[in-house]
Amino acid sequence: MVLELKNITKNFGGISALTDVSFKINKGEIFGLIGPNGAGKTTMFNVITNMFLPTSGEINFLGETISGIKPHKITDKGICRTFQNIRLFSQMTVLENVLVGGHCRSTSGVLSSVFRTKSQRTEEENTRKVATELLELVGLSSYEDVIAENLAYGQQRRLEIARALASNPSLLLLDEPAAGMNETETDNLFELIKKVQQRGVTVLLIEHDMPFVMKLCDRITVLNFGKKLAEGTPEEIQNNPDVIEAYLGSEEDDQIA
Numbered sequence: 001m002v003l004e005l006k007n008i009t010k011n012f013g014g015i016s017a018l019t020d021v022s023f024k025i026n027k028g029e030i031f032g033l034i035g036p037n038g039a040g041k042t043t044m045f046n047v048i049t050n051m052f053l054p055t056s057g058e059i060n061f062l063g064e065t066i067s068g069i070k071p072h073k074i075t076d077k078g079i080c081r082t083f084q085n086i087r088l089f090s091q092m093t094v095l096e097n098v099l100v101g102g103h104c105r106s107t108s109g110v111l112s113s114v115f116r117t118k119s120q121r122t123e124e125e126n127t128r129k130v131a132t133e134l135l136e137l138v139g140l141s142s143y144e145d146v147i148a149e150n151l152a153y154g155q156q157r158r159l160e161i162a163r164a165l166a167s168n169p170s171l172l173l174l175d176e177p178a179a180g181m182n183e184t185e186t187d188n189l190f191e192l193i194k195k196v197q198q199r200g201v202t203v204l205l206i207e208h209d210m211p212f213v214m215k216l217c218d219r220i221t222v223l224n225f226g227k228k229l230a231e232g233t234p235e236e237i238q239n240n241p242d243v244i245e246a247y248l249g250s251e252e253d254d255q256i257a
């Protein structure tokens with residue numbers, strides 16, 4: 001098992017964004033977290049990455065409790081995320097964006113950086129090699145020197161994934177990766193996430209595009225009003241009467257079946 005959430009509750013003042021939510025994610029799974037607007041999905045990502053401390057509950061990652069660890073240490077532990085709104089270094093090149101993502105893997109100290117020791121040069125070369133491989137993986141090899149903001153929308157989303165992978169995570173969290181994408185971009189994203197899975201990375205994603213989620217995910221947890229409503233395979237979720245009702249009752253366009 002990669003991630004275990006045990007009885008997570010998160011209150012914001014009087015609002016209970018998450019109430020007693022538990023689920024486990026197995027190694028190598030693509031796991032979907034879905035639910036109507038305001039269900040608590042992003043809050044769950046923020047709790048997993050320790051941007052917010054849970055009001056109560058515990059998070060286990062690769063057999064270790066990570067509750068209370070500083071957010072930047074979470075990346076060192078092997079969890080990396082993308083955001084609902086693209087957060088690239090828009091004025092940097094495509095390659096530089098991925099190099100920055102790999103920076104947290106660097107082990108060189110300040111002195112070796114100043115004097116550019118052999119070990120530091122080797123490390124830089126490795127970081128660059130990994131960045132180049134990742135750009136190939138996401139289909140952006142020929143865009144290395146392009147300024148990030150000049151990429152098309154779907155390409156920027158793929159670059160974000162390459163940057164997240166540069167930190168060599170065991171668990172990748174994707175917050176609405178298909179949002180705003182056209183059909184071709186969504187198809188490319190599907191292939192990319194499958195390739196990420198084949199590299200041995202476990203994926204947890206929030207997504208509103210139901211056909212995409214149902215096609216891509218191995219298992220899914222559904223949240224509704226901060227509570228876990230259902231968990232199962234895409235087929236089980238699509239046929240679950242509680243889930244169908246929750247979606248029919250919501251005002252958004254998502255369609256579960």
Ligand SMILES: Nc1ncnc2c1ncn2[C@@H]1O[C@H](COP(=O)(O)OP(=O)(O)OP(=O)(O)O)[C@@H](O)[C@H]1O
Pocket residue numbers: 012015016017035036037038039040041042043044
């Ligand atoms: N920082 C915060 N302070 C106060 N309330 C918050 C905060 N973050 C989230 N909430 C509340 O917690 C609830 C869950 O919100 P959250 O953003 O996690 O839902 P979501 O499922 O990600 O929704 P969406 O699909 O619209 O992104 C909402 O009622 C929201 O208003």
